Amino acid sequence: METIHIYHTNDLHSHFEHWPRISKLLHERADSHRKAGEEVLLFDIGDHVDRWHPYTEGTMGKGNTDLLNETGYTAVTIGNNEGITLPFQGLDTLYCKKNFDVLVANLYKKDRSRPEWAEPYKIYTTHAGTRVAAIGLTANFSLFYKLLGWNLSNPLEELRKHLPVLKEKADVIVLLSHLGIYEDEHIAAECPEIDVILGGHTHHILPEGSEVNGTLLAAAGKYGQYAGHVTIKFENNRVIHKEALLYPIAELSREPWEEAESKALYEKGKSLLQKKAAQVELLTADYFEDSDLPQLLCEALREWSGAECAFLNAGLILGPLEGTVTKFDLLSVCPHPINPCTVILEGTELREILRMTLDESLHHLEVKGMGFRGKVMGKFVYDQIDLILDQRDFLINGERIEPARKYKVAIPDMYTFGKIFPEIVRSDTKYYYMPEFLRDVLEWKLTKL
Numbered sequence: 144m145e146t147i148h149i150y151h152t153n154d155l156h157s158h159f160e161h162w163p164r165i166s167k168l169l170h171e172r173a174d175s176h177r178k179a180g181e182e183v184l185l186f187d188i189g190d191h192v193d194r195w196h197p198y199t200e201g202t203m204g205k206g207n208t209d210l211l212n213e214t215g216y217t218a219v220t221i222g223n224n225e226g227i228t229l230p231f232q233g234l235d236t237l238y239c240k241k242n243f244d245v246l247v248a249n250l251y252k253k254d255r256s257r258p259e260w261a262e263p264y265k266i267y268t269t270h271a272g273t274r275v276a277a278i279g280l281t282a283n284f285s286l287f288y289k290l291l292g293w294n295l296s297n298p299l300e301e302l303r304k305h306l307p308v309l310k311e312k313a314d315v316i317v318l319l320s321h322l323g324i325y326e327d328e329h330i331a332a333e334c335p336e337i338d339v340i341l342g343g344h345t346h347h348i349l350p351e352g353s354e355v356n357g358t359l360l361a362a363a364g365k366y367g368q369y370a371g372h373v374t375i376k377f378e379n380n381r382v383i384h385k386e387a388l389l390y391p392i393a394e395l396s397r398e399p400w401e402e403a404e405s406k407a408l409y410e411k412g413k414s415l416l417q418k419k420a421a422q423v424e425l426l427t428a429d430y431f432e433d434s435d436l437p438q439l440l441c442e443a444l445r446e447w448s449g450a451e452c453a454f455l456n457a458g459l460i461l462g463p464l465e466g467t468v469t470k471f472d473l474l475s476v477c478p479h480p481i482n483p484c485t486v487i488l489e490g491t492e493l494r495e496i497l498r499m500t501l502d503e504s505l506h507h508l509e510v511k512g513m514g515f516r517g518k519v520m521g522k523f524v525y526d527q528i529d530l531i532l533d534q535r536d537f538l539i540n541g542e543r544i545e546p547a548r549k550y551k552v553a554i555p556d557m558y559t560f561g562k563i564f565p566e567i568v569r570s571d572t573k574y575y576y577m578p579e580f581l582r583d584v585l586e587w588k589l590t591k592l
Contacts, residue, residue, distance in 0.1 A: 144383075145271045146181045148172070149317065149373040153188035153343030154365040156224065157196035157207065159408050161367030161392045163401040166214040168370055168390060173215060182269040185215060188343035188362075189222025189281060189321035192229070192237070194580075195478040195516045197412030197471060204229060204237045206408070211243060218244035218265060220279030220319040222344060226250070227284055228480040230578035231292040235260075246279030246319055249301040251294040263305055266313055273377050276313030278305055281321045282344050290577045298322055302330065310336050314380060317341065324362070331355035338382055339373055352387025361387040368393040416471035421589035425465040428476065429457065430521035431506060436460045436476065440581065441526045443588030448485050448576060450553035452528045452539050454500060458510070458521030459555060459581060468589060477582035481514040484556040487572035490544040493552065496564055497528065497537050505563070513557040555581060 150169050155162065173183045191211065192204040199207055204225065211219060225234060238245050238260045248263035257263070264278035280298040288295040302318070309316050316337045320327050323345035331340060332355055339359045342349075346365035352373070353360040363371040369389040376384040426435040437457035445453035462476045488496070499505065500523035508520045529538040537544055544550075556575055558567045567573075 145269065145273055145377045147269065147273070147275065147315070147375045147377060148176050148181060148183045149186065149339065149341070149375065150183070151186045151188060151341045151361065151363060151371040151373065152191075152367070153321070153341070153363055153371075154190040154222065154346055155187075155367050156190055156193035156365065157199040158193075158366035159196065159198065159210075159405045160397070160401075162210065163404040164392055164395065164397070165367055165370050166210070168392070169214055172372075180270075182271075182273075184217045184267060184275065184277070184317075186277065186317075186319055186341055187211060187216055187219040188319050188341050189220050190224045190343060191219070191222075192225045194224075194228055194480050195474075196409070197416055197474060198408040199412070200470075200474055201412035201415030203233050205240070206412070208238055208241055212241065216243040217267070218246050218277055218279070218319070220247050220321055221245070221250070221281050222321040223282050223284055223287075224480065226281055226293070226295075227287040227291060227577070228580075233578075234291075234293075244277075246277055247281050248278055248305060249280055249283070249296040249298045250288075251296065253292060253294055255294060263301070264309060266309075273315065274313040275315045275317060276309040277317045277319060278302070278309065279319040279321075282323065287575065287577065290575055298326075299330070302334065306334060306336060315339075315375060315377065315382060320344075323347075324360075327360050327362075328355050331358035331360060334358075338375070339385065341371070341373070348389070349387065350389050352385075359385045359387060363389055366393075413471050416469060416474060418470045419467055420470055420473055420586050421468040421592070422466070423464055423468055423589055423592060426463055428460045428463045430519055431457070432522075433524075434460075434463075436464060436585075437521070437524045438526075439588055440477075440585050441524045443584045444483055444553045444555075444581070445526045447584045447587060448483055448553045450485050450551045452550065453526045453553035454497065454523055454528060455555050456500075456506075456520040456523055458517045458519050459515075461517055464589075473582045473586055477580075477585055478516045479514050479555075479557075479581060480516075481581050482556045483553065483576040483579060483581065483584055484559060485551055485553050485574045485576075486559070486567055486570050487549050488552055488566065488570065490546040490548045490550065492566045492570075493539075493550050494537060494544050494546075496566055497525075498535055499564065501530075501535070513560045515557055
C-alpha cells in the first residue's frame, strides 16, 4: 500500500496575515511525510495574487511567486486575478523565477501557442512508480483575456481533449480547478475518471470534502482561512481510499512572528510604491456626503473614456488625498481591481438605473466581490447628469432624457456583474478598458489639475 498526501490552498487574494502559518504548516507536514517514506504534492488553485495589497502591487505579483517558491509548491494553476488583473506582460513574466509547475490547459497566446511558462498537465511519478496526473483549468473569462492579448479556450472542452491521454498515462488524475463549485460538481458527474478535484474561485469550504460520482471534491475557502489536505491510498495499481480535511488556520491564534512577517511584506510593498504620482491640495472623501475625490474620479472616468455622462458610487474612494500623492496613496484610496467601462443604454433604461441610484438602502449596502475592495457602496455621484428632484428625473448634458435615444455611459465595470443593475448586466453593448484600473484613471486626472 502507498499513501500520497496532497496539500492545497486557493484564493489567498494576497491576504498574507495567515500566510506565515500556512507556509510553516506545509513545510513541517511535508517534511514529516517524506521522512516516513510517503509522497507529498503541494498545489495552489489560483487567485494567490490580488493587487489590493502593496506587496503584490509593488512587485506586480512576482513577490507572490517568491512565497510559493519558499513554501515548496509542486504546481499551481492561475485564477482570474492572475489572469485578468495583470497586464499581458505582467502575467507573461509573473512566473519567470518559479520553482514549480504552472498548469493551465485552457490558456493560449493569440497565435494559439502556449505560453512558455505553462503546461496543460504534468505527470508526477512516485518512488513506488505510481503516476499522478495533475491538470489545471481556469475560469472562462474569455472576453477579458482577449482584451489583454490572450486566447482562452472553453475549459470543459479542453479537459475532454486531454482526459483520454491522462487515463492512458496515469494511475491517478487530479484536477486543479479554478472554475467554481458548480462546474466542479458538473465535471465530477460527467468525468468519473477524475479521482480528485481541488477547487477554488467560488470560495467554497468543504470541511471533509464532498464525493460526487466517485470523485472527491476538496476546497479551502478563501484568504488563507484554511489549508487543505487530501490523502489517497493506493494499492495494486488502484485507488482504494480517498479522504479530505481542512486545517482551520484562521481559528488559531497568531504568533508574534507571524504578525511581524506579514507586516514586513506590507512595508516592503509600501516602500516599492513610494513613487510620486501627483501634487494636490486637500481633496476630501466621504461615503455619504458630497466630497471632492469621488466627484473627481467620476469626471475622470467620463473624460478618459469619451462618454456622454458617468456615474459611480462614492464608496470606491476610501480616503482623502493631500500634498505629494504616491502610488501607494493611490492604492490606499482606490485598491479595487476594477476597470473603466462604457455601456450603451436607451433613455428609458438609463432613467430607471439612475432612479435606482437614489435609493439610500443601496448607499448603505455592504458589497463583497465584483472586484470591490471597500466597505459600502456609498452615495452616487454624477458627471454631466443633473437630478430634477421634484420629478425624480434627470438631465443629460442639460437636456431631458429622450426615451428611445441611446447614450454612452461611463461606469466602473463592477456594475456589469452581480445583481445591482440588471439592465447593465443584460446589455450586450459594453466595452471594457483594460488593463487600466480606476486608480490609473484617477492618477491621469490628478496630473492634469
